Amino acid sequence: MTTAHRIPLSLALQGGGSHGAFTWGVLERLLDDGRLHIEGVSGTSSGAMNATALAEGLAVGGAVAAKDRLQRFWEAVGAAATELFAHPLDFTQGGGNGSLSSVLSGYLGFAHFFAPELLDPLEINPLRRIVNESFDFTPLRQTAEPRIFVSATSVRTGKIRVFSNAEISADVLLASACLPALHRTVEIDGEPYWDGGYSGNPPVFPLIFDSQAADVLVVMLHPARRDTVPNTAEGIRERALELSFNAAFLREMRAIALAKEQIALQEPWVFGRFERRLRRVRFHFIEAQHSLGAMEASTRLNATPEFLQSLRAAGRAAADLWLERHYDDLGTKPSVDLAHMFLQND
Numbered sequence: 001m002t003t004a005h006r007i008p009l010s011l012a013l014q015g016g017g018s019h020g021a022f023t024w025g026v027l028e029r030l031l032d033d034g035r036l037h038i039e040g041v042s043g044t045s046s047g048a049m050n051a052t053a054l055a056e057g058l059a060v061g062g063a064v065a066a067k068d069r070l071q072r073f074w075e076a077v078g079a080a081a082t083e084l085f086a087h088p089l090d091f092t093q094g095g096g097n098g099s100l101s102s103v104l105s106g107y108l109g110f111a112h113f114f115a116p117e118l119l120d121p122l123e124i125n126p127l128r129r130i131v132n133e134s135f136d137f138t139p140l141r142q143t144a145e146p147r148i149f150v151s152a153t154s155v156r157t158g159k160i161r162v163f164s165n166a167e168i169s170a171d172v173l174l175a176s177a178c179l180p181a182l183h184r185t186v187e188i189d190g191e192p193y194w195d196g197g198y199s200g201n202p203p204v205f206p207l208i209f210d211s212q213a214a215d216v217l218v219v220m221l222h223p224a225r226r227d228t229v230p231n232t233a234e235g236i237r238e239r240a241l242e243l244s245f246n247a248a249f250l251r252e253m254r255a256i257a258l259a260k261e262q263i264a265l266q267e268p269w270v271f272g273r274f275e276r277r278l279r280r281v282r283f284h285f286i287e288a289q290h291s292l293g294a295m296e297a298s299t300r301l302n303a304t305p306e307f308l309q310s311l312r313a314a315g316r317a318a319a320d321l322w323l324e325r326h327y328d329d330l331g332t333k334p335s336v337d338l339a340h341m342f343l344q345n346d
């Protein structure tokens with residue numbers, strides 16, 4: 001199917017550590033479908049890694065190359081985890097739901113009390129090696145499509161910075177995924193950055209104003225709600241961190257939902273560029289709630305190959321179901337009610 005006959009689509013990919021392997025499966029299934037033309041993609045943290053693999057592959061060789069780049073990245077992550085935790089005590093063996101072993105959990109406990117410079121004085125960050133070996137940034141910098149947008153958070157101001165094609169580099173991806181309790185702060189152009197999740201996970205506004213596709217598909221890794229209330233110190237800490245990484249995205253989507261409601265009440269002849277563009281954007285969501293909702297937040301640090309492959313399979317299944325139910329909505333109508341999702345209290 002030629003580009004002219006495929007439906008234009010933009011993607012917004014949430015970050016969530018190893019849970020990003022769920023998005024790997026989603027993207028594979030969308031690429032296999034063959035009826036979609038990816039014009040723009042935004043991402044944060046592991047979402048930024050997925051976005052880069054997707055965009056680079058599409059730029060150099062279409063769907064086949066994009067799937068290859070995704071697989072190469074996630075297999076490298078799994079191999080690094082296996083190598084890093086090759087230990088008689090077996091760091092990777094936790095519960096059957098992907099939970100971490102007591103040894104790895106203990107190490108992470110130290111991270112709450114010591115700066116990364118003390119825990120890792122030689123700055124041995126396996127992710128930097130994986131990023132350098134997995135991606136070639138030259139095609140991204142030389143192509144106008146797909147557009148890619150990667151977010152990071154300024155440590156000094158707390159503001160979001162969105163990097164696009166010509167700016168994408170290993171440092172940008174590492175900044176987007178920089179958890180300050182575990183990784184050293186990443187400097188770009190003399191400015192320090194932390195994980196983009198603090199300010200936009202993922203950034204949606206670039207897909208509205210800097211991409212032409214009217215349909216935007218958001219792949220959500222953070223559960224929209226949790227039905228249980230944590231009652232342990234660790235559970236409370238994990239939920240608080242989860243809320244902080246979802247807050248900016250929820251605020252942005254709430255603002256978009258409110259704006260679309262107001263625009264719907266106006267006469268079209270008074271619309272400016274902002275109103276016209278926002279009015280025509282249609283949102284769609286693939287959520288990982290069914291697959292990831294019951295998992296502890298700490299499982300985002302479990303990068304064993306078996307766990308990653310299970311998430312990949314879950315992502316493919318979720319995308320397959322979404323295509324079956326909502327493909328016909330693309331190009332015609334949104335498949336979600338933004339007001340219900342982001343303006344109403346359940």
